[in-house]
Amino acid sequence: MLASYRAELIKLRKRSATWVLFGTAILLSLTFGYLIPYLGYVSGDDNIQTVGVPRAQVLADMLPKAMTGNAIGGFPVFAGALALVLGALLTGSEYGWGTLKTVLTQGPNRLAVLTAQFAALLTALAGWVVANFALSAAASTAVALAQDQPLDWPSVADLAAGAGAGLLVLSTWAVLGAVLALLLRGVALPIGLGVVWVLGIEALFVGVTSSVLPDLDVVTDALPGVNAGSLVYAVLGPAIGDPPPGVRDAVSGTRALLTLTAYLLICLTTAALTQRRRDVV
Amino acid sequence: MNTTAPPVIEVSGLTKRYGDQLAVDRVDLTVRRGEVYGFLGPNGAGKTTTLRILTGLITPNAGTVRVLGGRPGDSAVLARTGSLIESPAFYPYLSGRDNLRVLAEYAEVPAARVDAVLDLVDLTGRAQDRFSTYSLGMKQRLGVAAALLKEPDLVILDEPTNGLDPAGMRDMRRLIRELGSGDRTVMLSSHLLGEVQQICDRVGIISEGRMVAERTVGELSGEQELVIAADPLDEARRHLSTLVGADAVRTTDDRLRVQVDPQAVAGINKVLVDAGVAVSELRTAERTLEDVFFELTTRKESGDAR
Numbered sequence A: 001m002l003a004s005y006r007a008e009l010i011k012l013r014k015r016s017a018t019w020v021l022f023g024t025a026i027l028l029s030l031t032f033g034y035l036i037p038y039l040g041y042v043s044g045d046d047n048i049q050t051v052g053v054p055r056a057q058v059l060a061d062m063l064p065k066a067m068t069g070n071a072i073g074g075f076p077v078f079a080g081a082l083a084l085v086l087g088a089l090l091t092g093s094e095y096g097w098g099t100l101k102t103v104l105t106q107g108p109n110r111l112a113v114l115t116a117q118f119a120a121l122l123t124a125l126a127g128w129v130v131a132n133f134a135l136s137a138a139a140s141t142a143v144a145l146a147q148d149q150p151l152d153w154p155s156v157a158d159l160a161a162g163a164g165a166g167l168l169v170l171s172t173w174a175v176l177g178a179v180l181a182l183l184l185r186g187v188a189l190p191i192g193l194g195v196v197w198v199l200g201i202e203a204l205f206v207g208v209t210s211s212v213l214p215d216l217d218v219v220t221d222a223l224p225g226v227n228a229g230s231l232v233y234a235v236l237g238p239a240i241g242d243p244p245p246g247v248r249d250a251v252s253g254t255r256a257l258l259t260l261t262a263y264l265l266i267c268l269t270t271a272a273l274t275q276r277r278r279d280v281v
Numbered sequence B: 001m002n003t004t005a006p007p008v009i010e011v012s013g014l015t016k017r018y019g020d021q022l023a024v025d026r027v028d029l030t031v032r033r034g035e036v037y038g039f040l041g042p043n044g045a046g047k048t049t050t051l052r053i054l055t056g057l058i059t060p061n062a063g064t065v066r067v068l069g070g071r072p073g074d075s076a077v078l079a080r081t082g083s084l085i086e087s088p089a090f091y092p093y094l095s096g097r098d099n100l101r102v103l104a105e106y107a108e109v110p111a112a113r114v115d116a117v118l119d120l121v122d123l124t125g126r127a128q129d130r131f132s133t134y135s136l137g138m139k140q141r142l143g144v145a146a147a148l149l150k151e152p153d154l155v156i157l158d159e160p161t162n163g164l165d166p167a168g169m170r171d172m173r174r175l176i177r178e179l180g181s182g183d184r185t186v187m188l189s190s191h192l193l194g195e196v197q198q199i200c201d202r203v204g205i206i207s208e209g210r211m212v213a214e215r216t217v218g219e220l221s222g223e224q225e226l227v228i229a230a231d232p233l234d235e236a237r238r239h240l241s242t243l244v245g246a247d248a249v250r251t252t253d254d255r256l257r258v259q260v261d262p263q264a265v266a267g268i269n270k271v272l273v274d275a276g277v278a279v280s281e282l283r284t285a286e287r288t289l290e291d292v293f294f295e296l297t298t299r300k301e302s303g304d305a306r
Helices: A002-014 A016-043 A055-060 A064-072 A075-096 A099-104 A110-146 A156-184 A188-212 A214-220 A224-236 A253-277 B047-054 B096-107 B112-120 B136-148 B166-179 B193-199 B217-221 B233-244 B262-274 B289-305
Strands: B007-018 B021-032 B036-040 B062-067 B081-084 B154-158 B185-189 B202-207 B210-216 B224-231 B249-252 B255-258 B278-286
Touching: A002 A110, A002 B096, A016 A055, A016 A064, A016 A075, A016 A110, A064 A110, A064 A156, A064 A224, A075 A099, A075 A110, A075 A156, A075 A188, A075 A224, A099 A110, A099 B096, A110 A156, A110 A253, A156 A188, A156 A224, A156 A253, A188 A214, A188 A224, A224 A253, B007 B047, B007 B185, B021 B047, B021 B062, B021 B185, B021 B202, B036 B047, B036 B166, B036 B193, B047 B062, B047 B154, B047 B185, B081 B136, B096 B112, B096 B136, B112 B136, B136 B154, B136 B166, B166 B185, B166 B193, B193 B217, B193 B289, B202 B217, B202 B289, B210 B217, B210 B289, B217 B289, B224 B233, B224 B262, B233 B249, B233 B255, B233 B262, B249 B289, B262 B278
Parallel strands: B021 B210, B036 B185, B036 B202, B081 B154, B154 B185
Antiparallel strands: B007 B021, B007 B062, B202 B210, B224 B255, B224 B278, B249 B255
16 A cells, blocks of 8 residues: 555656646735735735725735635635646546556555555645645745734644645545546546536536525535635634635534535545446456 | 466456447466467457456456466456556656656565666666657557566566567567566467467467467467369369368468368369369468468358358
8 A cells, every 4th residue: 555655656746737736726825815915015006806905904914824814715716626637637647548557457456546546645735735834924924024014823723723624625626526537537527527617617506596596505505615615714714804715604614524524535435436346448 | 388387377258248249258268387378369359358357457247267376456466467458558747767666666566676677678778758758669668567577477468569660579579488488477469470470389369259269379370281273263162162161161362271181182183173173283381370360260250240
């Protein structure tokens, strides 16, 4: 198992797509969390991130105390979509390139390969979360120093809760992407379907349902994006000023945590059942 | 080849369906330790499906399969089996060496084996280059290198000379002979019948999912046949079919080839002459594996057509 895990890490580490997705997520986080608000703050002109927000709040949202929000605020939607792509690439490419047969004929147990794949994915996502927090910390420190503000940090418990929630949100999307790719034996269709769902369909469905068919809230409250946004909202607390897209108080934090965990378990079980007996042609 | 050596692969009644399509139909075959076994058949005959079953990639619908005394696909069996099934498939963004490093991790073999097998297939000079930049022949050689990572007791190679230039094919033949020279067993699928004739001890021929022959190369190709040029050819064929049976007569290159005891030459000549057929050539010839292959596979097709 450990050997298969090492093999999966080599594959992920050496694949440029991993770094492109990783870099894109961090770039988006820093741009929308710090760069655009900071430009609006120092110029005094409103922009998409500062319009309607009091100037003092704009600054407060960029300081170290608020770094958790900037680090994980984009996870339910934008970073989630990128994580889904990473997950789909991880399993789907093995079918696209035909490499699954090459791997399996080397002798590892099928479930060991699958477990190693998901463990490596989780490792990569953990690195992603840590890097996002580190760069958010660096950016908020720079803002605080530039604006002569105190360096007040969130508590370790708050940071841990934020990182844990962020990892769960990214893992849910990534594993959904991986399972979709496994079921569809490829990359293009699962990525297309998944990304369209994360970025548009789910929000559209929730919007239409809440306005036209409110009785269907029981369905929308079980959707992965809704629960991802609710978990992040619960971690950041009601003090969050202008929540990022997808972050809202739809269900309680506990329920969101349980729902996302259930998604993970269902996906992992589905993947294991599929991989265990499937013909590799 | 030792005909009493214990079997390494034992297949009995192997059947595999894809929906309504019968890919492999009650195949029996035995490969013994230390032999180089040629597995022949036209495209779509069921060769690759059989090899995939032997490596545990797909599950048969019926039949029993034992590989190295175990179930195909079991880790203990795969740890002693090296295989290249169909086209070589690797990670295009990794170098040849990194691809093998990854596979060495999965196989849990020392990393030092990577350089050894790269050297064996003469890829050391390009080991740092990405797999996506390799020619077809280089990809094929990397596939063979991957099959040999574990120093396996059993090597299964599916069309290993695909894409190789003549020098590469010669080197591959040499390598396969070396692989099969000791106790190691090699099962080789190939379209190149001359190559199989040169390399293999025993041959199994599959056609439309069914095994039509399994014999030593000598038994298959060593049989003699009569080559007859006659006019009119159809008339000659009709008389010979009556005399020795339709299955024993075939037409290639405007000549009849008749599987019959060469001692019967005089009698056959008399029958044709008496029937008014002009015989311009009548000689014995040793059949090649190619002759046998086409005879067996086309006989099956024409038999099915009837």
